[in-house]
Amino acid sequence: MSTRGKVTGIVANLVTIEVDGPVGQNEICYIDYLGTKLMAEVIKIGGKNAYVQVFESTRGLFVGCTAEFTGHMLEVTLGPGMLSRNYDGLQNNLNTMDGTFLQRGQYTAALDDTTLWEFKPLAKVNDIVQSADWLGEVTEGWINHKVMVPFTFAGTGTIKSIAPAGTYKVHDTIAVVTDSEGVERKLDMTMKWPVKIEVRTYENKPRPFKIFETGIRCIDAINPMVEGGTGFIPGPFGCGKTVLQHLLAKHAEADLIIVVACGERANEVVEIFTEFPELDDPRTGRKLMERTIIICNTSNMPVAAREASVYTGMTIAEYYRAMGLKILLLADSTSRWAQALREMSNRMEELPGPDAFPMDLPAIISNFYSRAGYVNLRNGTTGSITFIGTVSPAGGNLKEPVTESTKKAARAFYALAQSRADSKRYPAIDPIDSYSKYLEYAEVVEYFDKALEKGWVDKVLKMKDMLLRGKEARDQINILGDDGVPVEYHITFNKAEIIDFIILQQDAFDTIDQSTSLDRQRYMVNKVLDIGATAFAFDNFDEISAYFKKVINLLKQMNYQEYKSETFGSFEKELEKLLSERRKAA
Amino acid sequence: MKTKAFQRIYTRIENITKATCTVLADGVANEEMAYVDSRPAQVVKIAGNRITLQVFPGTQGIATNAEVVFMGKPPTVTVSDAMRGRFFNAYGQPIDGGPAIEGEEREIGGPSVNPVRRKQPSELIATGIAGIDLNNTLVTGQKIPFFADPDQPYNIVMADVALRAKADIIILGGMGMPHDDYLYYKTLFDNAGALDRIISFMNTTDNPPVERLLVPDMCLTTAEYFAVEKNAKVLVLLTDMTLFADALAIVSNRMDQIPSKDSMPGSLYSDLAKIYEKAVQFPDGGSITIIAVTTLSGGDITHAIPDNTGYITEGQLYLRRDTDIGKVIIDPFRSLSRLKQLVIGKKSRKDHPQVMNAGVRLYADAANAKTKLENGFDLSDYDKRALDFAHEYSRELLAIDVNIDVDKMLDTSWALMGKYFSKDEVGIKQEFMDKHWAGK
Numbered sequence A: 001m002s003t004r005g006k007v008t009g010i011v012a013n014l015v016t017i018e019v020d021g022p023v024g025q026n027e028i029c030y031i032d033y034l035g036t037k038l039m040a041e042v043i044k045i046g047g048k049n050a051y052v053q054v055f056e057s058t059r060g061l062f063v064g065c066t067a068e069f070t071g072h073m074l075e076v077t078l079g080p081g082m083l084s085r086n087y088d089g090l091q092n093n094l095n096t097m098d099g100t101f102l103q104r105g106q107y108t109a110a111l112d113d114t115t116l117w118e119f120k121p122l123a124k125v126n127d128i129v130q131s132a133d134w135l136g137e138v139t140e141g142w143i144n145h146k147v148m149v150p151f152t153f154a155g156t157g158t159i160k161s162i163a164p165a166g167t168y169k170v171h172d173t174i175a176v177v178t179d180s181e182g183v184e185r186k187l188d189m190t191m192k193w194p195v196k197i198e199v200r201t202y203e204n205k206p207r208p209f210k211i212f213e214t215g216i217r218c219i220d221a222i223n224p225m226v227e228g229g230t231g232f233i234p235g236p237f238g239c240g241k242t243v244l245q246h247l248l249a250k251h252a253e254a255d256l257i258i259v260v261a262c263g264e265r266a267n268e269v270v271e272i273f274t275e276f277p278e279l280d281d282p283r284t285g286r287k288l289m290e291r292t293i294i295i296c297n298t299s300n301m302p303v304a305a306r307e308a309s310v311y312t313g314m315t316i317a318e319y320y321r322a323m324g325l326k327i328l329l330l331a332d333s334t335s336r337w338a339q340a341l342r343e344m345s346n347r348m349e350e351l352p353g354p355d356a357f358p359m360d361l362p363a364i365i366s367n368f369y370s371r372a373g374y375v376n377l378r379n380g381t382t383g384s385i386t387f388i389g390t391v392s393p394a395g396g397n398l399k400e401p402v403t404e405s406t407k408k409a410a411r412a413f414y415a416l417a418q419s420r421a422d423s424k425r426y427p428a429i430d431p432i433d434s435y436s437k438y439l440e441y442a443e444v445v446e447y448f449d450k451a452l453e454k455g456w457v458d459k460v461l462k463m464k465d466m467l468l469r470g471k472e473a474r475d476q477i478n479i480l481g482d483d484g485v486p487v488e489y490h491i492t493f494n495k496a497e498i499i500d501f502i503i504l505q506q507d508a509f510d511t512i513d514q515s516t517s518l519d520r521q522r523y524m525v526n527k528v529l530d531i532g533a534t535a536f537a538f539d540n541f542d543e544i545s546a547y548f549k550k551v552i553n554l555l556k557q558m559n560y561q562e563y564k565s566e567t568f569g570s571f572e573k574e575l576e577k578l579l580s581e582r583r584k585a586a
Numbered sequence B: 001m002k003t004k005a006f007q008r009i010y011t012r013i014e015n016i017t018k019a020t021c022t023v024l025a026d027g028v029a030n031e032e033m034a035y036v037d038s039r040p041a042q043v044v045k046i047a048g049n050r051i052t053l054q055v056f057p058g059t060q061g062i063a064t065n066a067e068v069v070f071m072g073k074p075p076t077v078t079v080s081d082a083m084r085g086r087f088f089n090a091y092g093q094p095i096d097g098g099p100a101i102e103g104e105e106r107e108i109g110g111p112s113v114n115p116v117r118r119k120q121p122s123e124l125i126a127t128g129i130a131g132i133d134l135n136n137t138l139v140t141g142q143k144i145p146f147f148a149d150p151d152q153p154y155n156i157v158m159a160d161v162a163l164r165a166k167a168d169i170i171i172l173g174g175m176g177m178p179h180d181d182y183l184y185y186k187t188l189f190d191n192a193g194a195l196d197r198i199i200s201f202m203n204t205t206d207n208p209p210v211e212r213l214l215v216p217d218m219c220l221t222t223a224e225y226f227a228v229e230k231n232a233k234v235l236v237l238l239t240d241m242t243l244f245a246d247a248l249a250i251v252s253n254r255m256d257q258i259p260s261k262d263s264m265p266g267s268l269y270s271d272l273a274k275i276y277e278k279a280v281q282f283p284d285g286g287s288i289t290i291i292a293v294t295t296l297s298g299g300d301i302t303h304a305i306p307d308n309t310g311y312i313t314e315g316q317l318y319l320r321r322d323t324d325i326g327k328v329i330i331d332p333f334r335s336l337s338r339l340k341q342l343v344i345g346k347k348s349r350k351d352h353p354q355v356m357n358a359g360v361r362l363y364a365d366a367a368n369a370k371t372k373l374e375n376g377f378d379l380s381d382y383d384k385r386a387l388d389f390a391h392e393y394s395r396e397l398l399a400i401d402v403n404i405d406v407d408k409m410l411d412t413s414w415a416l417m418g419k420y421f422s423k424d425e426v427g428i429k430q431e432f433m434d435k436h437w438a439g440k
């Protein structure tokens, strides 16, 4: 018999329940409010009292309402049919809900149990299997969705029978497996998994080494992301975190994109709902929505479900990774998740850490980031979860607990600078403060050498160096005045401006410029480095800025053209002519 | 506890702070309305039979034996078409001497719209102010505040915007509004012959501050009625949200919550988001647009109130006095409308995005030149031209007294760029240069 209880106290969404039996930390319960069941999670236990966070509004709730405990933690249901779905933070399908407004206590199924799937067995009778082994596959959209032994399956088992190829519904039995205790277990195409626990069914997790192409130049060419890597984007409000995440969702080279809208604006998610079903994925020609799953818990939706949403996203990502897919998980914004933790911790009157955040915030964040990664699966294939979160630092000050904790957990740091956003230098990633630790990985250097160009990482470092020297030159000019410094300073500054305008800045709203292939990036990087290495002849500083404005203008026009098109070529010719006018004879 | 006097078993007040009191009672529902000694109050905490109530007008003079009457329902507003032209207090009761409203009684602060039932906003709101329409275009269904120091004329600009915005219904929520500004709005709307489109919920400076907490929800529940039932384009004006947040801080403080930054409650973000996220475009044409005012102290936008607001709203409009032209302008650097890209170049001329960016960039060059000048350096020819451009750009386009249509704003921009700069200096895509370039 399951444990039951009665409500004895309420403060906002923290409810105290006096229980009549055993309860587990993080166990889910349902509070009965006049016939409506409100889902809640145990977050603290003290004597006979369970303190639960309710995933819904607690308006109207009163002392004496009954509660029923489920015996399990917050789980998601995994199986075919998640692709292209719009879920809330608890994996309710938003599209199948009734009405214009969200009604509390309305929980909808994550998977449709009437859809027929074309199943093909991959395993055979008498095969020895363990959790996450592939039993068969169905075609979900364009993905070969593997039907796996449930992640919760302990030890090994023997396949007693497996369904022949044919059409099945998700809850039809597709295999019977005899487990190590000799019990026969019927398996269908679904499984459940508690979201706060990492799925560790892979063989091992090596260091990531493959470049993860995003199409965004100031990431790929300056601070590259790798497949299975982690990164984060902190920045004051309005500096472009969400735009950057949407660009990643549109252009990054991944099999599946999971977008977690965590405590941010509904209109931003509506943008995805509206545009992704229309936009083409240039690599496959399919619609973008066909490779996207949205977990949407916007800022006006219940705070506790916001906290759950990032875990829901990560668990779904881990499920697809176990099929050998390349997944990009995005979360905007992880600060809202941390704030949800703070709200609850405050209500429970816990001893607060810095800025009233819970003491264990750094551990929570680093545990989460460590679930990403590139993995070798036990069957010899590989899969990856690349995770990029945003952070919204209070007051734009990066010395705050969420930014600092995340900095320890994530390997790439894309800091958005207010000053760059103010001068519309988008994406506003600060090239000097930002970093990608992956540039230091020998395996990444080697991968670039082979996949792109020998000595590539040196070129990247060269550009960074030029940017830094340009900044120093500008500081000197600002202190000493235009004519107080040698002409060379102006040239150094302007060469850095070329990198800024041509490589770093990218027009998110131009159909061509918004995404750049690696090959095109290589071409343009070589171009600006050539200009950087060129010695120019100038007599005074006044001519310099006018000249380089022309150079930048022509390069920018090139960025706006189809790569290697006729107009691209003619701007390039014009540029060569302009450069030869001032090139110092060797 | 000094006195043990009580009237009825479940109405014994155990504890009184400035904004709350705790009473012993049974069968009370969370967020239920009550009257404490005839003053409106709301349940904010239940611990067994100890019920903590937030008393909106404050607890001055309340005795431990005061009578507490529970209403059995959360705060409500009665909505109907008859609300047009009427003025209400924070509880939704008429304050204009007119009759009570008859209609449907609705709980305020109701549930959110399912995100998949929203429509992407796509309708441009023209205000005539170029600092808005050209650089920070507004869209129906958007939520955006003015960030302004208390001495800026924000209520006047907001009234201009409201009247020019072509909304079906304008709902004005005043929080801590000076009585004079309240009268200003009243006269202005009256004179514009717009009174029948306007509904006001007022908490003025002479009303108790905690009452303000009800005003946004009153406004927005009314807005939802008109936007959903009547498919109306509703514009909600909320001024001043800083005073709203101050009231939140008072209450959370009294409830012994650990304050986070700037003595604000840790839940400030969620509290504000619940309000602003009511802005919505419905598929059937109805919409709720929210324009708010967040007053700053000494221009500090890192303070928790403007900071959290900025993280929630879809941009902000920043008022600043430009001493060079002696006028208030919409600051092009810190201002931003995040929904503008849904309409610019689509609902306005194709060259709009590029012209907008070029104008602001050149204006930024002028700001750099100005810094140089202030540091005592010589200006280059380019710097001088940028400064002249900025002066004219500020006067002709950024000033809040500008009232022209969007095409005229674009033409003016082209004319100014052509007057002061060469082709290479503006960095605009060739196809637009071919069509619109007005210089040498």
Ligand SMILES: Nc1ncnc2c1ncn2[C@@H]1O[C@H](COP(=O)(O)OP(=O)(O)OP(=O)(O)O)[C@@H](O)[C@H]1O
Pocket (backbone or CB within 6 Å): A235, A236, A237, A238, A239, A240, A241, A242, A243, A244, A264, A392, A426, A427, A428, A506, A507, A508, A509, B310, B311, B312, B336, B337, B338, B339, B341
């Ligand atoms: N790459 C870009 N190109 C052009 N404009 C941009 C770019 N990035 C951001 N912007 C502009 O800045 C605005 C704000 O960007 P965005 O919504 O991404 O900010 P944010 O950092 O997510 O802010 P918040 O923390 O408040 O959510 C956009 O609406 C757009 O006008």
Ligand SMILES: [Mg+2]
Pocket (backbone or CB within 6 Å): A241, A242, A243, A264, A332
């Ligand atoms: Mg954002």
